[in-house]
Amino acid sequence: MSSKFIEKDNKIKKIMILFFFILFLLIILLISIFDTMKSFRQLPSLETSKKELSVRGDIISKDNFKITTSKKIYKASIDTRHLDINKKELFIKLFSIYSNIPYTKLEKKVNESLKDPGNLVLSYNIDSKTAKNLKELGFKLRRLGVFISRKVQGGKILRGLSVIESGEKRLYSYEDTLTPVVGYITKFESKNGKTKVKGIKGLEKKYDDLLNNSKDGILSGNRDVLSYISFNKNSTIKQRVDGANLVLNIPLKLQKNNEMILDIYKEKLKAQEIIVSIMDSKTGEIISLASSNRFNPERIYQKDIPSLNVNAIEYQYEPGSVIKPISIALVLDKGRIKKNELLFAYNTKGKANKDGEFPRGQYKLGRFTIKDDHQFKKHYLTLDDIVIFSSNIGTLQYAQRLSGREFYEGMKKFGFTKKTGIDLPYEKTGVIPKVWQFAANDKKNEDNVFKATVSYGQGMTATFMQILKAYSAFNNDGVMVTPKIVSYVEVEGDKYIDKTIKNEQIISKKTADEIKRLLIKTVNEGTGKAAKIEGLEIGGKTGTAQIARRGKYLKEYISSFFGFVNDGENSYTIGVTVMDPISTGKYWYYHYASWSAVPVFKEVIDNLVKLNYLTPKNDIISN
Template identity: 85%
Template structure:
């Protein structure tokens, strides 16, 4: 055979060999891929969907701090049937490092599960950062063959470490701040075994539906061989929508500073509780609503139970003398007081003492004797005397000039026996006598005991917030405002405010200004003198009342100071109530409002100055 033909034949043989070799490799590769797909088959169908869990909305202070927020939590699980027991130690050590769960705890769970192998949840409460780390570990464990495939009819399956969303966790970053107003939540399980939360008290309860108005995200489509969803025009993509956010009128810094003041005075006064609030007199915006009794919503203990209620709206008490300006304003508004009129002090019995003072007044009403605490140096009182020295006898004489229906309707108009409209749940309304009880003796034009006692704040109950709302009229031309904690609701980056907040004209501007004058005089010359601060217009009224329990008055007291503070631009109505301050021993006088509620009021006003909510004309804060 010629050499050129032989050479040609060899080339053909080499090409044929190479062809069959490549074909062989290709067949082996196809078989290998097919076998791998069969061996690690995980998904029963081509179509799949994945949900992205939405979470509850945030509660945010006016200065943009998150008071309450929700974070996703994840669960990590394995199926111990697939765990290679020879590599159990390796898995436990790696999982403990990545999850920060104690080694011993993981070993105990796995050993218990291996007695009856199956699905095992290693943790339900993994944060998002740890979950991300564990998902990285999941791929490493596959490469290390920590889990082994199990034969099943039609092939093999393999299940390793699984990290998935398990629900949400409510986080209160500032712990006790703004409680009990912010409220607390409870957990519940959805039909898909996800942990969700709902509000039980406070803002969490009142706005529960809005906070939980969320929608889970959905991703659905066909899967590829690696279990990834491939998207096309037939796929579904819905982004998750979290619940609405509440943006408050309350700034965090002012609230925390006020709470610090309450903590100091609660210890000093040994009080059961101190409640304060600062409200914009024109708009009703609550800038601060604080209690000395607070709790951490994430860790509620048995001894926290008495602190769970918002006592500013849920605790009903006899308010005492802080009601006097309201009763007096009703008489003024009906023109029942003459200009420069004098009122008998009922203190002319007995002898004048060495200081020229008459005995304290004593007024007989049916079988009751009503007395004054202040000792006057004269037999007759002006309206200013009655007001600034808090005369029970003078006040009840003014109340008797109103008919029963006038007095009853006037008290209701000021907001008593009605909810204030504040955006908190479980608000109480207090109690006053019925209209017919106020009307007894109207025809005979004789004194009525119910009008008398209610006029100085006994024989009735109210809440702290009802009194605060009533006092807003004296600093707002006779108009009461509706207290509001939430400024607006934010849904999907859109802001929504309440359409209309009802404010109510309850007395004339002239009457309101007269009471305002008297409240200012009470601070400059009367029982509220310690509330003065240079450069600011401050007015207010003290009130001290005994606590009634089981129909009897106790040797326990509630001291209050309600009033206002104004500068050239801002106008605030402020209330302070001290429940059961010390009233024995060397500090027995602390139960008087002038020694308890008034100093707290002054510190709250100082806070407003320091944080630039108020600007004194001379920029000096009195000590």
């Protein structure tokens, strides 16, 4: 046989080997494609459409921290009729690793379901990152044969691990910060069966419609082997629109620092609650509204129930002497107080003590006797004496210069008996008696008694926020501002500011300046001395009132200090109210505002200085 023939034969053999090798590869490829198509037939329809769940809007602090936000949650479930019993343990182990749910907890659920096989929800509360991982796990489990097909009429079906959007969860990133103002929510099931939330109290309630004003997105297209939608020119994509965001006037750091101050003083004073608010005197922007009584909206316990209300607007109480500057302002504004005039102190019964102080004044009004707390070294009082040393007798004498109707309408003009307009729900209005209605049967001079007691803050009720709003007029040329917590509402990137809020000139600038002078003098020389800080203009008025319940006064007190602070550029109205501080034992005097509310007021101002909201100036003389 020639060498040429042998060489030709070898070439043919090589070609045949190559041909069969290629044929073998083609067969393997066809088998693979067939297997893949078989897998596709076991998956849901390749054409798919689904909604992308939108969520509730965020509540954001002035310094851009999310106080509360919402996140989507997912539900993971299986049909235990499709679970291969021989691979049950493998499934539980892998699902536990991917979901971070304890193995024993999953094992118990699966075993219980296998007694009566069917749909089993493994978790309703899976975050988006875990959901993505579990979807990939679902594909791997099918490859591992963990789930098996079931015969049904018309063919076979295979159901594996299902991970779908189940709703949303509300998160409070800083736990009890800014509560109860921020409020809390409750869950409900929407029309499409998803878990949604709605506000019950606080800002969550007030702005519920805007926070929940959202639209679900729509995604449609072909589904790939991992159950994700593959997008192309024929797909439909409609972006989801989440609810509106609330951006507050309150910075997080300032709020948290104030809450820390209140926590310390609540323990020191053994108080039931302490409330503090700081408001811009010119704009009404609330930059802090803090309470010592707070709760975590994600975990509300039985003990938290008394803390759920915003007592700054919902609790009505007799405010005491903080009302005196308001009553005197009404008389001043009518021009019925003469310059340098003197009022009798009604303190001539008895001799002066070793310090030259006469007995406390006693003023007879019908069958009532009204007393002063302060002892004076003289029998006649100036306007400055009456305000600085908080004389009940001097204040009521001024109030008698107004008719009952004038006095009532004046108090109403200052905002009492009506809501402040703050953007919180469930605000109360307080009560002031219509004193002129008693004049028709005025045999016992009841008209004068009501004017007298209300003039120094008894026989009436008000809320903390009503008093704060009223005091803004003294630091703003007689203009009273409306308190507001939300700076603006953000909808799809656009800002919306409430422009319906109106401020009101309630007294003249001349009257406001005179009351402001008296309040500054009260801090420099009177009951508010503990609030004094060099380089800042500070004024305010103390008030200590007994708590009334069922028509009787208890041996429990509410101590307040309302006032203002200015540094020449920034101007704030500040209120502090201490509910039921200790009034017995070694520290019995803590119930006086000068020992409780005033020190808290000073700490709040120190905090404003530390955080650069105020800068003490050398040219501001505080004495």
